[in-house]
Amino acid sequence: MTNPALPPFDxxxxxxxxxxxCQSKCPYCDFNxxxxxxxxxxxxxxxxxxxxxxxxxxxxxxxxxxxxxxxGGTPSLMKPETVGGILEAIGDQWTIAxxxxxSLEANPTSVEATRFRGYRAAxxxxxxxxxxxxxxxxxxxxxxxxxxxxxxxxxxxxxxIFERFSFDLIYARPNQSIMSWREExxxxxxxxxxxxxxxxxxxxEGTAFHALHEAGKxxxxxxxxARALFETTQEICSAHGMPAxxxxxxxxxxxxCRHNLLYWRYGEYAGIGPGAHGRLxxxxxxxxxxxxxxxxxxxxYVERDDHGIxxxxxxxxxxxxxxxxxxGLRLTEGIDPDRFRMLRGRGFEAARIEALVEENLIEIxxxxxxxxxxxxxxxVLDAIxxxxxx
Numbered sequence: 001m002t003n004p005a006l007p008p009f010d011x012x013x014x015x016x017x018x019x020x021x022c023q024s025k026c027p028y029c030d031f032n033x034x035x036x037x038x039x040x041x042x043x044x045x046x047x048x049x050x051x052x053x054x055x056x057x058x059x060x061x062x063x064x065x066x067x068x069x070x071x072g073g074t075p076s077l078m079k080p081e082t083v084g085g086i087l088e089a090i091g092d093q094w095t096i097a098x099x100x101x102x103s104l105e106a107n108p109t110s111v112e113a114t115r116f117r118g119y120r121a122a123x124x125x126x127x128x129x130x131x132x133x134x135x136x137x138x139x140x141x142x143x144x145x146x147x148x149x150x151x152x153x154x155x156x157x158x159x160x161i162f163e164r165f166s167f168d169l170i171y172a173r174p175n176q177s178i179m180s181w182r183e184e185x186x187x188x189x190x191x192x193x194x195x196x197x198x199x200x201x202x203x204x205e206g207t208a209f210h211a212l213h214e215a216g217k218x219x220x221x222x223x224x225x226a227r228a229l230f231e232t233t234q235e236i237c238s239a240h241g242m243p244a245x246x247x248x249x250x251x252x253x254x255x256x257c258r259h260n261l262l263y264w265r266y267g268e269y270a271g272i273g274p275g276a277h278g279r280l281x282x283x284x285x286x287x288x289x290x291x292x293x294x295x296x297x298x299x300x301y302v303e304r305d306d307h308g309i310x311x312x313x314x315x316x317x318x319x320x321x322x323x324x325x326x327x328g329l330r331l332t333e334g335i336d337p338d339r340f341r342m343l344r345g346r347g348f349e350a351a352r353i354e355a356l357v358e359e360n361l362i363e364i365x366x367x368x369x370x371x372x373x374x375x376x377x378x379x380v381l382d383a384i385x386x387x388x389x390x
Contacts, residue, residue, distance in 0.1 A: 011267030012066035014259050015090055017049065018273030019075040020295045023107075026143040027208035028170070028201060032275030032293045033073045042082040048302040049272055050089040052291075055307040056270040057093040059287075060280045063268075065094050067101045067259035070124075076106035080118025087123045101126055101164070101258040108154035108167070109146045116161045127158050128197070128257075129167035134184045138173055143208075155191050164255065166195035171233065172226045173201055174219055181229055182236060189240045194255040198233055199248050200226060227379055234375065247330045247378055264331050266324045266339075274298040274308065279315075279323075286320060288313045317345040325385050334365060334372025352387055 021040055022033040068090060070083065083104065090096065103126040104119055106112055116127065131151045133139045139148065146154075151167075158165040169188055171181050188196060201220060203213045212218035221229065234244060242250040246264055249257065262269060268286075271278030275293040279286060291308040292298040298308040315323070321344030328335035341347040353371070356362040361377035361384055364370075377384055 011265035012258075012262045013060075013063040013094075014067040014069065014262045014267060014269040015053075015065055015094075016259075016269055016271045016273075016276055016278070017068065017070045017075075017086055018271065018276040018291075019070060019072040019078055020274040020293075021077055022072065022074045023077070023145060024143065025208075027212075028142065028204065030204035030207050031073070034295055036295075040077075042079055044299065046082055046085040046089070048299050048308075049086050050092075051302050052272045052307045053089050053093050053270070055309075056272060056278070056280070059282045060268065060270065063094045065090060065096045065100055067262055068096075068103070069259040070104040072105060074107050074112075075104050076112040076115060076119075080115055080122045083119055083124060084122035103128055103257065103259055105130065106154075106158075107146065108151040110150050110153065113154040113157045116157055120161050125162060126164040126166075126257075127162050129154060129158060129165070131155070131167040131188075132170050133173070134169070134187055135180075138176075141174070142170065152191060164194070165192070166197060166251075166257065167192050168197040168199065170199050170201050172221045172229050174221075176221065176229070178225075178228055178232055182232055185233065185236050186240075189237070189242065193240075193242075193252070195249070195251040195257065196237070196242060197249050198237075200230065230379065243332070245332050247381065261331075264327045266327050266343075284314065286315045288315055288319075317343065320344065322385075322389050325389055329373050329381060329385055329388075332372060334370040336369060337371055338369075348388055352390075356384060356387065 018032065020032055020034050022035055025033060025035055068087070070078075070086075075083070087102065102124050104124045105128045106116075108129045108131055119127070129151070132142055132144055134148050134151070136148050139146065155165070155167060167188070169184070185198075203210050203218075203220065209218055213220070237243060237250040241252055244250050245256050246260070249260065251257070268281050269278055270280060271289060271291065274291060274295045276291050278289040280289065288311070289309055290311040292301050292310045301308040301310075321340055324335065324340055324343050337348060353362070356377075357364065360374055361380065362371060363374050365372060373381060373384060
């Protein structure tokens with residue numbers, strides 16, 4: 001049986017490291033993040049990361065790591081020595097490619113920016129800054145602890161230390177006009193001229209914003225206004241040479257985030273740390289892994305069992321095909337239908353393709369080998385995926 005993780009469909013192998021701690025919980029965030037007032041025993045966590053990495057290597061040996069991503073939580077709360085220790089542990093298990101992209105998410109506070117040189121010395125070569133807004137009132141409403149001034153200093157510091165950097169903004173915020181977003185986005189492009197991640201605010205269940213929204217105390221833009229903001233985003237970024245390469249990510253050609261491309265191209269990755277997810281091609285086929293979310297319980301599990309895995313699910317043909325579509329159609333480069341056929345065990349129905357092309361929701365690329373969603377289709381991407389997967 002052909003291994004779908006190997007050529008001609010090899011999207012690479014990555015490692016995702018989840019650092020679960022934050023200084024405070026943002027009201028819109030549903031990620032696995034935790035606030036702890038006591039000092040974190042970072043040495044104990046490094047030891048646990050090492051043990052879980054050893055277990056992941058036993059499941060997926062002899063890999064070459066093409067990208068590493070420290071996410072969270074807030075990885076920039078880690079000491080540079082902690083980051084260096086984890087990178088060393090990864091290198092002890094697998095070969096790290098010479099051109100490996102090593103990214104770290106960081107908060108743009110003045111305190112955390114002072115650690116940037118330490119992260120660079122440890123091996124990090126790309127940072128992603130959680131700026132979220134270039135408006136102090138909105139930063140406060142979003143629960144962010146930095147000011148616009150602090151954020152721009154951190155961005156400037158990152159630009160002077162790292163060859164590759166990016167920052168995030170959230171749009172479709174309460175009372176946000178198209179004109180104000182246009183001005184904010186143009187300013188952002190002046191500070192991050194190679195990569196920006198631009199996310200539409202969504203109200204996630206279990207967050208503080210969800211409770212406020214349910215109570216009628218938080219009003220977000222309606223669908224029509226949100227779509228206008230999305231279209232404005234595409235227009236401005238494209239005009240500045242930063243087209244979308246994925247629904248929410250914009251970059252100059254060659255500056256795309258390689259680790260995220262690995263996800264969207266349905267590559268293979270080990271997820272380590274509390275609440276991490278992974279997709280590994282093992283001797284038993286492609287499997288979906290997730291680890292214990294509670295940092296303290298995860299530590300206990302790893303120290304007892306050498307890993308914190310709480311879910312290990314085989315992915316059959318239907319699940320693999322669905323995941324491939326869900327991830328790959330987010331990319332403006334689209335997908336290779338031949339890979340879908342290999343994963344799913346069947347090709348697309350010609351009538352469905354024809355109907356979606358007729359509605360200008362998808363298109364066949366000029367090379368006749370790839371299928372992609374059109375600009376008109378991206379706002380209804382979920383419906384397109386469901387239609388093709390049926």
